[in-house]
Amino acid sequence: MPEQTESSNLLSVKGHVVIVTGGGKGIGRVYCQSLSHLGAKVVVADVDAESAQATAVDIRADGGEAVAVRTDVSNAASTEAMAGKAIQTFGRIDGLVNNAGLMSSLPRRPWTEIPVEEWDQVMAVNLRGLFHCCRAVFPQMKAQQKGKIINISSSRVWEGTPNRLHYTTSKAGVIGFTRALAREVGEFNISVNAITPGLTLSDAQVASTAVGYADAAVSRRAFKRPQMAGDLVGTVVFLLADASGFITGQTINVDGGGHLH
Numbered sequence: 001m002p003e004q005t006e007s008s009n010l011l012s013v014k015g016h017v018v019i020v021t022g023g024g025k026g027i028g029r030v031y032c033q034s035l036s037h038l039g040a041k042v043v044v045a046d047v048d049a050e051s052a053q054a055t056a057v058d059i060r061a062d063g064g065e066a067v068a069v070r071t072d073v074s075n076a077a078s079t080e081a082m083a084g085k086a087i088q089t090f091g092r093i094d095g096l097v098n099n100a101g102l103m104s105s106l107p108r109r110p111w112t113e114i115p116v117e118e119w120d121q122v123m124a125v126n127l128r129g130l131f132h133c134c135r136a137v138f139p140q141m142k143a144q145q146k147g148k149i150i151n152i153s154s155s156r157v158w159e160g161t162p163n164r165l166h167y168t169t170s171k172a173g174v175i176g177f178t179r180a181l182a183r184e185v186g187e188f189n190i191s192v193n194a195i196t197p198g199l200t201l202s203d204a205q206v207a208s209t210a211v212g213y214a215d216a217a218v219s220r221r222a223f224k225r226p227q228m229a230g231d232l233v234g235t236v237v238f239l240l241a242d243a244s245g246f247i248t249g250q251t252i253n254v255d256g257g258g259h260l261h
Contacts, residue, residue: 010243014039017090018240019082021073021133022100024051026202030229031097031236036064038237043086045071046100065090073100073129076136083136093140095148095240098133101126103154103167104202111165119166126170130177134192138185147190148240151178153251155196158259171196175251182249191248193239198255200227222257231256 018035022028024046032042036059044059046052049070059066069085072078086093102125106118130151141147154171161168175194182192199217218224235254238244253261 011237011241012039013095013237013240015041016094016240017041017043017086017092018095018097019043019045019086019093019133019137020097020099021045021071021082021129022047023097024048024053024055024068027197027200027229027232028097028099029055030202030233031099032066033059033062034230034233035237035240036062036066040095040240041065041090042067043082043089044068045073045082047072071100073098073133074124076132079129079132079136082133083140086137087140092144093137093147094144096133096137096150097236097240098130098149098151100129101152101170103164106164106167108163110163114166122166122170123173126167127173127177130174134181138190141185141190142188145189147185147188148244149181149185149190149192150236150239151192151194153178153194153196155198155253155255155259157196158253158261178251179249186248191239191244193244193248194251195232195235195239196251196253196255196259196261197232198227198258200229200232202229217258220258221255225256227254227256 018040020028020031023032023044032044032055036042044052044056044066052068056066056068067089069082071082102122151174153174156168157172178192178194232254235252
């Protein structure tokens with residue numbers, strides 16, 4: 001029988017230990033800060049050690065609980081150290097937000113001009129990174145008989161957006177990965193879901209987005225405004241909270257009605 005949860009706690013993440021990869025800056029930083037404001041204990045994992053530390057310091061200065069750990073998600077040993085740091089510091093792992101990814105630094109160009117090395121690098125971070133991170137947290141979640149995994153995909157997969165073929169391909173792979181893993185870990189009461197954000201105006205995205213591109217995205221949406229990082233927070237919190245306890249293997253599209261999935 002499922003656990004009975006008071007309705008007042010259904011959407012609470014208070015006390016939950018949540019790892020956010022790519023948590024040092026951009027959208028990941030917003031996830032970390034927002035989760036901390038809601039009472040979660042946050043593990044800020046980022047390949048950029050300085051940004052991870054800065055985010056954790058800011059959270060602690062604001063009265064929250066956070067620890068930083070330099071994490072290269074493409075490296076298995078690094079992700080195992082990430083999980084170990086979470087357990088050592090907070091004693092458990094309740095949630096993993098697989099947010100780290102390569103995108104904004106990638107040039108937009110035809111698929112015939114993408115170097116093979118760049119293709120492999122994108123797959124190493126955006127797909128193999130999920131594999132490593134999920135494997136790293138699985139033993140602890142299995143022991144707890146409970147855990148929440150959220151994989152960040154992209155709304156690009158619904159329209160096959162061109163000129164970053166490797167990125168779009170990797171984000172489509174995230175959805176297949178999510179569905180298959182959900183079936184493999186469901187018996188341990190671990191949920192695995194995905195989110196497909198639309199074009200979101202983080203600092204990195206603004207710097208890499210061509211003039212007029214964001215305006216075009218807005219024009220296609222039901223909500224006629226830019227998408228901000230905060231627009232994704234509610235869905236992340238819902239998928240980490242008990243309210244979504246019987247949802248797994250699903251993909252939730254959050255793009256202001258750009259794609260009616």
